[in-house]
Amino acid sequence: MCESCGCNHKHDTLIRRPDTVDPAPHTAHNHVHGDGHGHDHEHEHGHGRKILVEQAILSKNDQLAGQNRRQFQARGVIALNLVSSPGSGKTTLLEQTLKILKTEMPLAVIEGDQQTMHDAERIEAVGVPAIQINTGSGCHLDADMISRAVQQLPVAERSLLFIENVGNLVCPALFDLGEECKVVILSVTEGEDKPQKYPYMFQAAQIAVITKTDLLPYVDFDISRAKSLALHVNPDLRIFELSAKTGLGMAAWLDWLRSLRA
Amino acid sequence: MLYRLRKDFLLPNKSAIVKSMHEMSLAMSIVEIASNAARSQGGKIINHVEVEVGSLAGVMEEALSFCFAAAAQDSIAAGATLKIIPVAAKARCADCGEIQPIDSFFDNCPRCQGHQLEIIQGRELHVLSIIVDE
Numbered sequence: 001m002c003e004s005c006g007c008n009h010k011h012d013t014l015i016r017r018p019d020t021v022d023p024a025p026h027t028a029h030n031h032v033h034g035d036g037h038g039h040d041h042e043h044e045h046g047h048g049r050k051i052l053v054e055q056a057i058l059s060k061n062d063q064l065a066g067q068n069r070r071q072f073q074a075r076g077v078i079a080l081n082l083v084s085s086p087g088s089g090k091t092t093l094l095e096q097t098l099k100i101l102k103t104e105m106p107l108a109v110i111e112g113d114q115q116t117m118h119d120a121e122r123i124e125a126v127g128v129p130a131i132q133i134n135t136g137s138g139c140h141l142d143a144d145m146i147s148r149a150v151q152q153l154p155v156a157e158r159s160l161l162f163i164e165n166v167g168n169l170v171c172p173a174l175f176d177l178g179e180e181c182k183v184v185i186l187s188v189t190e191g192e193d194k195p196q197k198y199p200y201m202f203q204a205a206q207i208a209v210i211t212k213t214d215l216l217p218y219v220d221f222d223i224s225r226a227k228s229l230a231l232h233v234n235p236d237l238r239i240f241e242l243s244a245k246t247g248l249g250m251a252a253w254l255d256w257l258r259s260l261r262a
Numbered sequence: 263m264l265y266r267l268r269k270d271f272l273l274p275n276k277s278a279i280v281k282s283m284h285e286m287s288l289a290m291s292i293v294e295i296a297s298n299a300a301r302s303q304g305g306k307i308i309n310h311v312e313v314e315v316g317s318l319a320g321v322m323e324e325a326l327s328f329c330f331a332a333a334a335q336d337s338i339a340a341g342a343t344l345k346i347i348p349v350a351a352k353a354r355c356a357d358c359g360e361i362q363p364i365d366s367f368f369d370n371c372p373r374c375q376g377h378q379l380e381i382i383q384g385r386e387l388h389v390l391s392i393i394v395d396e
Binding site for chain 2: 047048049050051052053054055056057058059060061138139140142170171173174175196199200202203232233234235
């Protein structure tokens with residue numbers, strides 16, 4: 001934790017609504033700590049006093065995620081954490097989903113990317129409130145970023161809140177954001193063995209969506225193998241197959257989203 | 263011919279990767295938890311930190327050690343040693359009820375080959391203890 005400004009070393013995380021002016025860059029400041037001890041300890045760890053700690057390393061994130069979850073529940077908001085590799089079609093799936101659902105229920109979107117406002121702009125163009133989190137060099141969203149984002153984003157009561165995580169099948173598996181569930185997205189232009197290569201994410205998710213199925217005739221993706229590998233690593237996984245482009249298979253996905261709201 | 267990158271291949275390239283991995287977030291949390299525990303009990307300098315990491319926690323030990331050294335700089339844990347105690351994963355088979363050690367999420371039950379395994383150990387990520395100077 002940065003003691004000087006309490007900003008938790010996240011100097012390069014930016015949270016912005018589309019059409020906002022870039023905030024002044026939060027320039028790195030010198031961390032002059034009061035206890036400027038120039039210690040230089042090469043000593044053995046055998047000496048000194050042992051203190052039992054027994055605390056979960058992720059306890060701070062988990063606590064904040066719990067706060068987010070309680071806040072969402074109190075307001076009837078259901079949050080979904082969308083995770084995938086970059087380029088799986090998360091944003092396109094979201095655009096098509098929002099276009100249909102926006103007349104039925106309140107919606108909101110948190111977009112996570114290392115850089116650019118592109119995704120939040122695409123979502124706002126559909127007419128749904130969106131906020132962009134730019135993590136800079138960070139590889140995942142965490143619960144603190146989400147709690148800061150929802151302070152700036154108008155999330156109506158009883159909204160369905162989509163959180164599009166940074167494209168990365170590794171790190172986001174570990175960080176609870178306060179979501180109802182993780183939805184892992186896999187496109188048919190990727191390898192069908194992704195569930196085997198990235199089992200942590202497929203273990204952590206409750207829902208898997210296989211996207212871009214309109215391209216199946218042109219690629220070597222073996223969809224039944226992908227599904228069986230995904231189910232092997234997580235037998236409780238519920239799987240949807242769809243093409244956001246042609247709309248094939250969208251109905252089941254949309255019905256599932258509606259059932260969350262019912 | 264099949265070449266395999268050594269696991270530590272990337273490690274010396276500090277600036278490029280140091281923040282782009284979740285191990286850095288974890289290392290920063292370890293430093294924060296250890297520093298708070300030390301301060302609350304009158305410790306001024308942390309010499310040693312012991313953590314337990316489950317084999318299915320999704321954490322690369324080398325990366326965690328590397329990030330810990332970086333995260334501890336400018337803190338009272340600067341220069342502290344990090345001991346990582348691995349916790350082997352175990353799972354209960356939904357079919358036969360047997361509890362068995364497993365190596366990965368892809369393992370089948372060693373007894374009945376069932377693959378409905380409930381992981382009961384191996385996701386641990388805890389700071390266990392620290393050693394401090396007063």
